[in-house]
Amino acid sequence: MQQALRPLYRAEQVRELDRRTIAAGIDGFSLMQQAASAAFDALRQRWPQARRLSVVCGAGNNAGDGYVLAALAVCDGFDVQLIALRDPDSLEGDAGRAVAMARRVGLKPQAWSADMSIMGEVVVDALLGTGLSGEVREPFAAAIAAINASELPVLAVDIPSGLSADSGAVLGCAVEATLTTTFIADKLGLHTGAAVAHVGEHRLLTLGVDAAQHGDLAAAAWLLDDAPDPLLAPRRRDSHKGDHGHLLVLGGAPGFGGAALLASEVAARLGAGRVSLATAPEHVTASLVRCPEVMVHGLRGPADLASLLDGADAIVVGPGLGQGAWGQGMWQAALAAGKPLVVDADALNLLAGMASPPRRDDWILTPHPGEAARLLGCSSREVQHDRPGAVAALARRYGGQWVLKGAGTLVGDEADLAVCSFGNPGMASGGMGDALSGMLGALVAQFGRGGGVLGKIARSGVVLHARAADLAAADAGERGLLAGDLASYARRLANPRTSDVRDTAR
Structure with a gap:
């Protein structure tokens, strides 16, 4: 830290x-x-x-x-x-x-x-x-x-x-x-x-x-600030898309396509060299219309995933995943792939339902208090009563880096805890968590392949997400803020210039 x-x-x-x-x-x-x-x-x-x-x-x-x-x-x-x-x-x-x-x-x-x-x-x-x-x-x-x-x-x-x-x-x-x-x-x-x-x-x-x-x-924790992020230094002038990672987003079960589309688009805006989306076939057209830069694949089940998993540097699993057979299959395939994971939404619920859940260090998990409660077998009220204690308990049980969402989002593991002071009530709207998982996935794909940096990536992604929301709210107000609004602001923050964007975020 x-x-x-x-x-x-x-x-x-x-x-x-x-x-x-x-x-x-x-x-x-x-x-x-x-x-x-x-x-x-x-x-x-x-x-x-x-x-x-x-x-x-x-x-x-x-x-x-x-x-x-x-x-x-x-x-x-x-x-x-x-x-x-x-x-x-x-x-x-x-x-x-x-x-x-x-x-x-x-x-x-x-x-x-x-x-x-x-x-x-x-x-x-x-x-x-x-x-x-x-x-x-x-x-x-x-x-x-x-x-x-x-x-x-x-x-x-x-x-x-x-x-x-x-x-x-x-x-x-x-x-x-x-x-x-x-x-x-x-x-x-x-x-x-x-x-x-x-x-x-x-x-x-x-x-x-x-x-x-x-x-x-x-210190029991550290208060995150808006200082320039060393992860987001300017790129080499001779870099190409292969240098910046390939992210695979697994989500969008039949009838639930929006969350995965949103996560994929935000990931592309945050600089992943390539973004692939594995989703139900019925969502392919919507993805092509929304963001043709995302390589979308309509899959009927996990049997079609092998080549996509092999080529990915990191995986986001959970947005719109569902808990039916389609989602279960994708979840199991993601766990078995041996790639760094960002775990959100229904993937967290599937993890909570496992009789023998895995414990691993190469994943970032992003529950809200209700999901954290299911993972810990307690009530969301108990989680909110001791949010720092909940993060520590989750890390002990499942390993990895944890992002406990909500006001004053907490980021940490068994040994380290940080608090995000940014963000605003306008973020209380659908899709904000999907945008966060896309941002985290993009950063893991770009910077997480060396190992040992997931904690820095988790903190960077949380700050980017919250500050992007603050910039959007400063421009047009908190009420009516949509998750899709964050992508362009997060892109600005991920590309700091000499005209310091830190001041515009305050």
Whole structure:
């Protein structure tokens, strides 16, 4: 994994960084004051006209951050409503010192009640922090509901209350923040799953701590960026189509041709030297009309596949495959071919149904949460509750590289995990997964023949796919975005020029 990427940590790792920083000589309350001051500065930058705050505090050091922030706001001339979910006199240690600081500037905490009004122009969420493990209980659940119902902008201190810092799951209920300021090191759970609807704008405030200096605390994941992709360097001027791989797409059972056609066309746009499509005979004409550059073959069964499999450098199997006899035959032929695979859609369901599924390292598998649940024998809710854990479990069971789709797509294997921060809600439409499998297949055909690079290819393909969708949405909006729209944008991104396409994707 590229060390230039931002490392993401689990909550206990960040707490350990906090402990080490204090042990190195920085007073714990001083560190709390730094955190609150940095968060308050972010608040003033984000809402420069605001002069009234409602600061909602719970217990522990997260509440301490809130009490200090409230005191700083009063000293800066703000009108502060300070709401306490726990008796301030019960707070000890640095949090207790924070309460005393708030009282010294004249603040009087108000005990939370369900019928109180939130009076500020901005709400500061300092309720629960990163230590939450079980579901949110009362009265915190009611306070979170009231914050969300207020429809006021919200600054979340370190993490939106109710969100898991490790998985991004909502633990019963969670604050919907406008801005989240997280401290010391970034948390994995702020970037995947339900978190993307709760974090809002995200700012990392390291408070002078360099997590990279603590080499024994290995990052739990890495946040993918839009830096130039070394895989997509300019081609040699004397290259020909044979240098750039031959991809075979297996899909399109009778009556289900669209997905395989889409995957094939996108693969051709992403630079595979040759793309062949093996599909049901009834889909041949549609393929020729849609993209004559794809070499389409109408097959009635796997017996006709031998020569196509021999000539392929990589195989995409699954789009529109079906789970009937035709799809079963194609699936078994793909497994037996001994070629790198991209496995999607019905091929994942066929894999889940196997009594003795294979475990191999030369495949990329791209489930959505429902497909991942079938592969793991659990519910999709359980997958979403711990998306990083699901990727690790899938890799242990089946090997290979895994792309767990959804908001904050995860890419990884047993040893490595990355998070894609790109993409948008317009991607919630049919065919997006087929476009992704085509892109991945094209990259495997071009770059995957040397072995050992499938992880890089999986990350590159996921970023290309998501950024292409962002470019398309920037041009014409999210609603109505079609999977077929991505091909031309992905092609632009795969051919970076001196006029940097990175800026146009933001």
